[in-house]
Amino acid sequence: MKIGIFQLNGCTKCRNEIINLIGNPELIVRNVKDYEEETDVKLIWCTDEYNLPSSIDIAIFSGYATSENLHCLQEIRKIANQVFTFGSCATDGGIFGLAYQKGIEIFPISKIISVDQEIRGCLASGDHLLALLKDYNQFQSEKLCEKCPRESTCSFLEEIVHQIDLQELDEKQCFNDVGYTCSGYIANNCQERCIDFGTPCRGCNPFIDDSSIRMLGMMGTLMGQMDVATEASSKGATDKLADEEDEISSAYSDVVGTFFRFTLANSPIPPGKIPSSGNIIADIMVGRPIEELPLITGMMGGKSFISMTIDILDAYEKGIKLELDNELKTIREQLLELEKKYKLACENMDPNLYAESTENIRKLAGNMNLSNLYFGGMKIKLDSFKNFDNFRAHPIPIQEGTYTSSSKNVTFTLDSRGIITNWESKNYEL
Amino acid sequence: METKTKKNVVCFMCAECGQGAANTAGVARMQYDTSIKIIRVKCAGQVGPIQIMDAYKNGADSVAVIGCCFGACHFFNGNLVSLRRVKLLKKFIKEMGYSELILNQYTARAAEGETAVGDFEDILEKLKQAIENKGVLKQ
Numbered sequence: 001m002k003i004g005i006f007q008l009n010g011c012t013k014c015r016n017e018i019i020n021l022i023g024n025p026e027l028i029v030r031n032v033k034d035y036e037e038e039t040d041v042k043l044i045w046c047t048d049e050y051n052l053p054s055s056i057d058i059a060i061f062s063g064y065a066t067s068e069n070l071h072c073l074q075e076i077r078k079i080a081n082q083v084f085t086f087g088s089c090a091t092d093g094g095i096f097g098l099a100y101q102k103g104i105e106i107f108p109i110s111k112i113i114s115v116d117q118e119i120r121g122c123l124a125s126g127d128h129l130l131a132l133l134k135d136y137n138q139f140q141s142e143k144l145c146e147k148c149p150r151e152s153t154c155s156f157l158e159e160i161v162h163q164i165d166l167q168e169l170d171e172k173q174c175f176n177d178v179g180y181t182c183s184g185y186i187a188n189n190c191q192e193r194c195i196d197f198g199t200p201c202r203g204c205n206p207f208i209d210d211s212s213i214r215m216l217g218m219m220g221t222l223m224g225q226m227d228v229a230t231e232a233s234s235k236g237a238t239d240k241l242a243d244e245e246d247e248i249s250s251a252y253s254d255v256v257g258t259f260f261r262f263t264l265a266n267s268p269i270p271p272g273k274i275p276s277s278g279n280i281i282a283d284i285m286v287g288r289p290i291e292e293l294p295l296i297t298g299m300m301g302g303k304s305f306i307s308m309t310i311d312i313l314d315a316y317e318k319g320i321k322l323e324l325d326n327e328l329k330t331i332r333e334q335l336l337e338l339e340k341k342y343k344l345a346c347e348n349m350d351p352n353l354y355a356e357s358t359e360n361i362r363k364l365a366g367n368m369n370l371s372n373l374y375f376g377g378m379k380i381k382l383d384s385f386k387n388f389d390n391f392r393a394h395p396i397p398i399q400e401g402t403y404t405s406s407s408k409n410v411t412f413t414l415d416s417r418g419i420i421t422n423w424e425s426k427n428y429e430l
Numbered sequence: 431m432e433t434k435t436k437k438n439v440v441c442f443m444c445a446e447c448g449q450g451a452a453n454t455a456g457v458a459r460m461q462y463d464t465s466i467k468i469i470r471v472k473c474a475g476q477v478g479p480i481q482i483m484d485a486y487k488n489g490a491d492s493v494a495v496i497g498c499c500f501g502a503c504h505f506f507n508g509n510l511v512s513l514r515r516v517k518l519l520k521k522f523i524k525e526m527g528y529s530e531l532i533l534n535q536y537t538a539r540a541a542e543g544e545t546a547v548g549d550f551e552d553i554l555e556k557l558k559q560a561i562e563n564k565g566v567l568k569q
Contacts, residue, residue: 101525101526101527103527213479213483214478216479216519217519220519221478221511221514221515223514223518224507224510226514228510228513230500233552234552235549236536236538236546236549236552237544237545237548238499238538238539238545238549239536239537240534240535240536240537240549240552241520241534241535241536243520243531248517249517249518249520249521255518255521255525256526259522260522267483268487269486269522269526269567270567272527272528273526274525274527
């Protein structure tokens with residue numbers, strides 16, 4: 001069986017996850033150069049779109065697609081028996097789909113060609129892919145809320161909060177019950193499980209169509225106790241919804257980034273009209289609140305996801321003068337070292353080094369999305385931490401201003417609500 | 431009037447006060463614009479972002495939800511719940527760079543047909559403003 005792996009644009013983390021399959025005894029996967037035995041599964045890493053093999057059994061796509069990829073995708077569909085999309089970007093537009101708000105056309109692959117299997121998730125699960133390769137119908141997904149230790153009461157909310165102190169939250173209490181928006185209601189259980197590391201789910205792996213719109217409706221319903229502005233209609237002499245700011249409209253400074261983080265390009269709204277800056281990373285970042293930034297870069301940073309995240313943490317920590325614990329500094333240095341190993345593993349297609357480096361990253365940062373990292377500390381105690389109380393993360397103050405990291409790689413400007421209004425970064429290797 | 435009739439306005443009206451007011455308006459032979467397309471729903475609380483986005487996707491220029499007066503929902507608080515969902519969706523539309531005037535929620539009184547007709551006029555006035563500001567979803 002020949003499996004072609006095609007990386008489109010953007011972050012390569014999902015493609016790298018496929019390295020895990022090389023040499024996997026369950027599939028007897030051979031790497032690219034072995035063509036001897038017909039029964040073997042061969043992974044063909046297709047880098048040149050003009051030099052396609054004559055036929056492949058399964059084409060796996062990762063990364064986001066733009067109008068430039070349309071022709072190439074159609075050509076691959078012709079030679080491929082089956083098409084899989086792997087990861088949120090290929091399936092729904094993913095985190096890069098946030099640039100859709102700035103009018104950049106990003107296509108979910110299923111809108112261009114027919115797709116046989118869609119594997120969602122940021123990071124997409126290699127186990128899910130393996131299960132599908134072994135047996136087409138075998139993979140059974142579970143709902144995240146069923147597997148979450150916290151229990152939701154779905155009671156009406158008094159307020160929406162954007163940061164919480166995890167110490168004040170009961171172990172069984174649902175994030176949504178305290179107004180800390182979590183899209184777990186619409187999500188499948190996944191491999192990364194941000195919820196285990198004090199980070200609410202943003203719905204990268206939904207089990208339902210139009211998941212973000214549904215989640216928006218759900219939160220709108222839960223906000224039943226909050227004030228909404230009404231006014232008398234001049235024409236019909238009855239009341240109507242007013243257009244002024246009220247508790248509901250000011251509760252979220254970024255509805256797009258909160259509810260539509262992974263599915264904006266696949267949602268039933270035309271491309272946004274916010275002016276684009278020309279740089280896709282800046283288009284994703286502008287409009288997002290500061291407290292969500294580490295998770296966004298942890299997910300879309302490609303091979304530089306750790307250095308990008310630490311640069312952002314460093315920039316803001318320096319700006320608001322947060323003192324860092326020495327152990328935390330060591331952990332961050334170790335993470336940066338691990339990133340070099342991870343890069344090396346990806347370049348050499350080395351499954352052993354890949355497994356070793358990702359396992360160590362998970363030990364320090366919780367998961368491959370770096371959910372445990374936050375400004376000034378870590379969210380949840382992991383086994384590898386010695387004096388966790390010294391670097392426990394707390395809610396950060398929001399301060400207007402321009403922040404630059406010590407490495408000068410990232411510069412961003414925040415407005416008074418903590419929303420990014422300007423973003424500049426060096427070209428990270430994605 | 432010519433420019434108005436080319437538009438599609440979808441009004442979700444609740445079967446109690448909203449549709450009742452439209453019926454009363456009909457009995458009294460009050461006139462309203464032909465661009466108004468009424469969809470009768472059991473309660474305004476049934477209408478959520480999914481239904482509203484479906485309407486836009488299928489060609490609506492403007493969508494409105496018309497329910498009972500506040501405190502007078504014939505079920506429990508469907509109009510108030512819907513009000514908050516609509517407000518949140520309005521915020522989403524605004525964040526995408528479009529005009530929030532293309533989505534509205536009103537109330538009507540079943541015994542007074544002019545409340546429904548007044549609401550329709552208000553919707554069209556706001557839609558006109560949105561078109562002037564190039565804020566409608568359709569290109």
